[in-house]
């Protein structure tokens with residue numbers, strides 16, 4: 001009989017919960033339009049709900065009137081955006097996750113100390129782009145292969161990671177830097193992976209190993225969801241991404257007895273519940 005094993009860490013992480021609560025409070029109090037530059041968090045289902053409550057998503061600040069309210073996203077904002085917003089005298093509501101703010105402070109500090117900054121993360125992700133703004137010229141390393149022999153010109157390095165980075169990749173990168181760059185004398189390592197990411201990554205490993213099929217619920221645009229998927233797949237090939245309740249679970253769950261469920265950090269709990277309900281209904285149908 002089909003059984004469901006649910007991860008302990010499901011639904012929003014602390015940073016996303018805080019961001020969504022602040023946005024909802026702002027929307028309920030505001031008499032005029034509230035804007036956000038791009039998505040506040042990386043989950044289209046949640047963004048749709050916020051838009052229904054009148055959140056207006058824009059791609060640039062160009063057409064915003066003076067004193068408009070602008071939400072700054074949970075993954076941080078580049079300095080040029082903050083400067084433009086200041087010039088336009090926008091009312092800023094900053095929902096940057098405290099883990100991201102701490103990472104930004106460390107990045108800024110390392111750059112000011114004259115260290116060559118190495119960011120282990122996805123260079124196209126807004127969180128990393130905001131860091132590159134704080135430490136111009138910093139290296140971004142996405143995978144071990146990016147580390148060539150003697151690529152670093154400085155003898156002192158400061159290594160930080162995207163908050164949603166995989167722990168194993170981060171530690172491997174640090175060790176590879178030391179092995180391939182013997183002239184580097186000092187490496188200041190700051191493990192800036194957030195606690196929620198670490199917990200979910202530890203949990204996905206255990207879960208993937210103990211079920212027939214693992215479902216990772218979340219958006220393909222969410223960095224932490226993609227990493228959970230990748231870790232899960234390495235252990236259990238039958239690991240699938242489920243973005244919403246429209247998915248054909250009947251097809252995915254064929255020949256499965258035990259199903260594991262985990263979610264990304266920006267996946268709402270109601271979506272996880274909907275998927276669980278669908279699985280239970282499927283089980284009932286099979287028993288008929």
Ligand code: F3S
Nearest residue numbers: 013015097099163194
């Ligand atoms: Fe913050 Fe970590 Fe969530 S950085 S937004 S608590 S995944």
